[in-house]
Amino acid sequence: MRAAQVRRWLAPALVGVVALALWQALVVAADLKPYLLPSPTAIAEQLGQVRPLVWSATLATGANALVGLLVGAATAILAALLAARSRSVDLLLSPTAAAVSVMPIVALAPALNTMFGTTSSTPRRLVVAVVVFAPVFVTTLRGLRQVQPVHRDLLRAYAATPRQAARTVTLPGAVPYVFSGLRVASATAVVAAVVAEYFGGLQNGLGSRITAAASNSAYARAWAFVLGAILLGLTFYVVTLALERAVTRRHGG
Amino acid sequence: MSTPATAIDARGVGKVFASRTGTVTALEDVDLTVAAGEFVSLIGPSGCGKSTLLRLVADLDEPTSGELLVFGKAPRAAREAGDYGIAFQQAGLLPWRTVQANVELPLELHGVGRRARALRAADLLALVGLAEFADAFPHQLSGGMQQRVAIARALAEQPSLLLMDEPFGALDEMTRERMQTELVRISASSGAAVLFVTHSIPEAVFLSDRVVVMSPRPGRISGIVDVDLPGTADRSDGLREDAAFFAAVTAVREVLHGAPAPVAARGVDVR
Amino acid sequence: MTRLRPVALGLAALLLACLLWEVVKVAVPDAGVHVGGASILPRTDAMAMPHVWEVVQRTLQPETSAVGAPSVLTSMLQSCWFTLRVAAVGWALGVVSGFALAVLMQRWRVAEESLEPWLVLSQTVPLVALAPLVVGWGGRIHLGGLEWQKWMSVALIASYLAFFPVAVGALRGLQSPPAAQVDLFRAQAAGWGRTLVRLRIPASVPHLLPALRLGAATAVVGAIVAEVSTGTKGGIGRLIISYAQSASGDPAKPWAAIAAAALLGLAAAGLVGLVGLGLGRFRHSEVS
Numbered sequence: 001m002r003a004a005q006v007r008r009w010l011a012p013a014l015v016g017v018v019a020l021a022l023w024q025a026l027v028v029a030a031d032l033k034p035y036l037l038p039s040p041t042a043i044a045e046q047l048g049q050v051r052p053l054v055w056s057a058t059l060a061t062g063a064n065a066l067v068g069l070l071v072g073a074a075t076a077i078l079a080a081l082l083a084a085r086s087r088s089v090d091l092l093l094s095p096t097a098a099a100v101s102v103m104p105i106v107a108l109a110p111a112l113n114t115m116f117g118t119t120s121s122t123p124r125r126l127v128v129a130v131v132v133f134a135p136v137f138v139t140t141l142r143g144l145r146q147v148q149p150v151h152r153d154l155l156r157a158y159a160a161t162p163r164q165a166a167r168t169v170t171l172p173g174a175v176p177y178v179f180s181g182l183r184v185a186s187a188t189a190v191v192a193a194v195v196a197e198y199f200g201g202l203q204n205g206l207g208s209r210i211t212a213a214a215s216n217s218a219y220a221r222a223w224a225f226v227l228g229a230i231l232l233g234l235t236f237y238v239v240t241l242a243l244e245r246a247v248t249r250r251h252g253g
Numbered sequence: 254m255s256t257p258a259t260a261i262d263a264r265g266v267g268k269v270f271a272s273r274t275g276t277v278t279a280l281e282d283v284d285l286t287v288a289a290g291e292f293v294s295l296i297g298p299s300g301c302g303k304s305t306l307l308r309l310v311a312d313l314d315e316p317t318s319g320e321l322l323v324f325g326k327a328p329r330a331a332r333e334a335g336d337y338g339i340a341f342q343q344a345g346l347l348p349w350r351t352v353q354a355n356v357e358l359p360l361e362l363h364g365v366g367r368r369a370r371a372l373r374a375a376d377l378l379a380l381v382g383l384a385e386f387a388d389a390f391p392h393q394l395s396g397g398m399q400q401r402v403a404i405a406r407a408l409a410e411q412p413s414l415l416l417m418d419e420p421f422g423a424l425d426e427m428t429r430e431r432m433q434t435e436l437v438r439i440s441a442s443s444g445a446a447v448l449f450v451t452h453s454i455p456e457a458v459f460l461s462d463r464v465v466v467m468s469p470r471p472g473r474i475s476g477i478v479d480v481d482l483p484g485t486a487d488r489s490d491g492l493r494e495d496a497a498f499f500a501a502v503t504a505v506r507e508v509l510h511g512a513p514a515p516v517a518a519r520g521v522d523v524r
Numbered sequence: 525m526t527r528l529r530p531v532a533l534g535l536a537a538l539l540l541a542c543l544l545w546e547v548v549k550v551a552v553p554d555a556g557v558h559v560g561g562a563s564i565l566p567r568t569d570a571m572a573m574p575h576v577w578e579v580v581q582r583t584l585q586p587e588t589s590a591v592g593a594p595s596v597l598t599s600m601l602q603s604c605w606f607t608l609r610v611a612a613v614g615w616a617l618g619v620v621s622g623f624a625l626a627v628l629m630q631r632w633r634v635a636e637e638s639l640e641p642w643l644v645l646s647q648t649v650p651l652v653a654l655a656p657l658v659v660g661w662g663g664r665i666h667l668g669g670l671e672w673q674k675w676m677s678v679a680l681i682a683s684y685l686a687f688f689p690v691a692v693g694a695l696r697g698l699q700s701p702p703a704a705q706v707d708l709f710r711a712q713a714a715g716w717g718r719t720l721v722r723l724r725i726p727a728s729v730p731h732l733l734p735a736l737r738l739g740a741a742t743a744v745v746g747a748i749v750a751e752v753s754t755g756t757k758g759g760i761g762r763l764i765i766s767y768a769q770s771a772s773g774d775p776a777k778p779w780a781a782i783a784a785a786a787l788l789g790l791a792a793a794g795l796v797g798l799v800g801l802g803l804g805r806f807r808h809s810e811v812s
Binding site for chain 1: 530533534536537540541556562563564566567568571572573634637638639640641642645647648649650651652653654655656657737740741744745748749752753760764765767768771772775778779781782785786788789790792793
């Protein structure tokens with residue numbers, strides 16, 4: 001059993017290590033210029049040099065992503081609750097959520113900067129909130145509709161009022177779906193938080209650092225900031241995944 | 254409170270479903286009486302309407318013709334008064350509640366206080382032999398154990414009528430036989446009337462005072478077999494190997510296959 | 525008639541959104557609302573939030589005050605067309621390579637075990653953050669006589685972004701047939717290739733179509749972001765930025781560009797949806 005588990009981690013880890021080695025070898029052997037592809041060692045060196053900058057930028061972007069995630073998720077859950085109860089709300093919101101999910105929401109960033117002022121963090125947070133809305137809304141609504149027939153029959157047999165039905169069966173049953181939607185949305189939130197900065201506005205997060213470094217031709221440094229963004233995205237995902245697992249375990253998953 | 258002597262009184266009950274391809278007559282002209290404390294099984298092939306009939310009694314559906322009374326009231330009134338307990342083929346336990354919280358569910362919905370609920374749940378779990386699993390979650394239990402919890406839940410409000418729709422259908426044979434023995438004991442001690450839907454002839458005979466045989470297209474009662482074995486309170490595992498038991502099973506089987514009422518053999522009285 | 529229903533509902537939602545816009549304009553004070561230094565509600569004066577009809581009107585007027593300048597609408601449509609084509613090239617590349625990788629991973633367990641975690645990981649990290657890094661590629665690389673154009677960088681980013689969701693969706697789809705069906709093919713002595721074509725690929729359709737749609741949406745976003753980063757002229761990304769820069773004198777124009785980008789996303793998703801037409805019998809168990 002242990003051998004199989006080790007093997008599961010070994011193969012991808014090996015691939016990662018080999019890829020890094022090949023990357024380094026390629027850059028050195030072909031003498032690739034940094035604007036094409038910096039070497040892993042150059043990136044690591046830059047990361048060491050600008051670590052405090054990376055950290056502060058990560059915190060700023062992380063804060064934007066978190067605020068946007070929470071606001072967007074809260075709005076989406078409320079909207080889903082409304083849509084589950086009212087067919088007309090559902091008919092309006094569901095196609096809207098579907099449409100919004102395929103639109104490049106980050107395009108709103110410049111206009112939002114004008115509306116809220118270029119020194120405000122709100123535009124980026126708002127972009128994240130809108131991007132997060134669609135997946136959380138769709139999954140939550142699905143969860144609210146998933147009542148097993150046997151549970152429905154039991155509720156009717158006990159002459160439960162609609163409020164009792166919601167409290168004892170519908171809402172607890174929807175919780176795993178909410179967390180699943182949050183997990184999907186968390187990665188998207190970080191992406192949106194980073195990319196929103198490419199369109200101007202307050203420049204204190206990872207996105208602006210990446211563009212600044214790239215435009216100054218400090219490509220290895222830009223990659224170092226990208227690494228920060230990747231780690232931020234991973235952290236968000238892992239945390240929401242752990243939350244989701246904890247919740248579904250309690251739900252007998 | 255005096256319970257009317259008749260738990261279920263069905264006269265000319267019919268149910269027609271409208272579907273895309275036309276109408277389906279699930280039940281036609283069903284007459285059935287179940288007395289208080291009596292154990293009656295409904296048996297028949299798929300589509301004979303046995304589950305439909307149970308659902309009509311439970312007010313999970315409405316009959317399209319005929320008259321149906323549960324304890325002298327309309328099924329809806331009986332449902333709202335909590336006169337019956339129900340168990341389905343799927344245990345239907347809420348996965349986020351402990352076993353105890355699941356058993357307490359009907360009591361909680363009907364406003365029983367916390368302490369009273371806990372006491373009653375403890376009694377019921379002891380009755381079905383699952384006292385030490387009170388704090389476990391459904392996914393930690395086997396299928397048979399989950400069904401026992403479902404039965405405990407069905408008994409939560411001490412109903413005078415138990416409705417059971419193939420509750421042992423998803424279990425293996427050995428577990429089924431064990432559960433049948435349990436159920437016979439529980440129903441005898443609670444004194445409730447039971448309407449039990451099943452596919453299995455030996456199960457129907459083992460558990461019941463009477464077996465109602467139904468046939469499909471359209472669903473109707475084709476015969477009722479009185480099972481004149483020792484009273485349900487005294488039935489035990491040994492009964493399954495008794496000659497009288499086999500005779501009763503044969504009688505039911507023959508009615509199922511459409512044979513006319515057989516000559517009454519020992520232990521069987523066919524009406 | 526039922527086909528038109530989502531369109532009608534979409535229009536109704538749009539009208540409601542416009543109504544909400546005007547209500548906010550009336551209800552929220554001109555200078556916005558600030559709580560503890562952070563601005564919670566936006567400025568709603570004429571500069572920050574033009575009226576809906578003003579935006580529509582502006583669309584039909586000339587883009588700039590220069591002589592012979594095209595209307596904003598023409599400019600919008602041209603840029604959308606440019607970005608759509610570049611994103612399409614990127615998407616197609618990403619789809620082909622993603623599907624190829626998925627087939628590879630289905631065939632060889634080793635490939636699957638070593639690469640799948642990286643694929644899943646890729647869905648959780650902001651790959652589009654790499655867009656500015658291809659800034660330097662334009663005009664400096666020559667691939668055997670073909671000079672690297674800026675739009676190629678954009679297409680590359682788009683393909684990169686479409687690649688991952690398609691690979692994940694395709695792999696899941698190829699692995700979706702239940703063991704009973706795979707055993708059936710094995711019992712008929714069907715080789716891997718035949719099983720792939722007759723079982724796995726048809727079975728993968730319900731998983732593949734949503735992945736293609738997602739890939740299209742991310743390809744469009746990636747293309748727009750890459751256009752902004754590389755300064756590629758002609759696309760909607762550039763248009764958004766340039767309109768935003770002249771926002772103080774011309775508040776309605778940027779909103780037109782945003783509307784154009786939104787429509788671009790819808791168009792891309794719609795086009796991919798066309799791929800699903802005629803594949804109805806493969807979609808009985810669609811996973812959305």
